[in-house]
Amino acid sequence: MQSDLSLEIVRVTESAALASARWTGKGNKHSADEAATSAMRSIFSSIPFRGTVVIGEGEMDEAPMLYIGEPVGNGMGLEYDVAVDPLEGTDIVASGRNNALSVVAIAEKGNLLHAPDMYMEKLAVGPRLAGKLSLDDPLETTIRKAAELLVKDITELTVSILDRKRHADKILILRTLGVKIHLLSDGDVAGAMATAFPETGIDLHVGSGGAPEGVLAAAALRCMGGEFQGRLLPDNDAEKQRCIEMGIAHPSNVLGMRDLIGESDIYFAATGVTSGDFLSGVKFLFGGRAETHSVVMRAETQTVRFIHCVHQTHEYQLGSA
Secondary structure, rough: HHHHHHHHHHHHHHHHHHHHHOOOOOOOHHHHHHHHHHHHHHOOOOOOEEEEEEEEOOOOOOHHHHHHHOOEEOOOOOOOEEEEEEEHHHHHHHOOOOOOOEEEEEEEHHHHOOOOOOOEEEEEEEOOOOOOOOOOOOOHHHHHHHHHOOOOOHHHHHEEEEOOHHHHHHHHHHHHHEEEEEEEEOOOOHHHHHOOOOOHHHOOOEEEEEEEHHHHHHHHHHOOOOOOEEEEOOOHHHHHHHHHOOOOOOOOEEHHHHHHOOOOOEEEEEEEEEOOOOOOEEEEEOOOOOEEEEEEEEEOOEEEEEEEEEEEEOOOOOOOO
């Protein structure tokens, strides 16, 4: 069953991508997210495992489906922590831009960090830099070390970062150093993952983004031999207390891979909703068919599978996908 689980969870991300892709470019991010969440939840119910959502759409009083603490699966088999982002990039889909994903990560119970919904400072790298950089270093030091380790001139490095006002100082440092910057409008799970795919040309991902997305990115990079480091950025005393309540006694400490995703086996799947750096988006074909492009990975074997699938959508009778 365990070896089949990776192929089961890709059905979950495929269904969410198919449902949300219908809303691409229509300016309605809430309907796109609701469609993805509903479709994902429906397929989860057919998967033979006992899962509990530890990263989801929000607390029970905030999210009607896939809320933190919600049980998923058919109630049979082993127990797992489940992290989901049914639509990573709601604004991307609403505006018809690139790099929206549907994402799921699963690990043995007790391994995934219950990340609070706040900002997290991030450093993501691929296999060649894994274990060799530190989020505690100033950004300039990190860039110089990375260039030396990759045997590149600094001006040959490419760094991705979300295009946000809060990153103005970091972007200035990068431009002063002469680094090539890949600005992301949204979608920092995809931004972090891109560092482990050589064809993207992205060497590092830096800056701050959502903490739950950081756990998902760490799960993906673990499967590919990369590394993710994070530091929570609570904005006030209430958020600091929230960290403590979720088991994070010292929010200012750097969180490594073990802190974020434990040491157990991990299954990760992502399906492109709109085309991006390493996955194509959903394509609707003649005759009620649709094509999806997904990546599904397992940490224990470091197997990375890309799956192209053609679906008969039948106006979203996706429960039998």
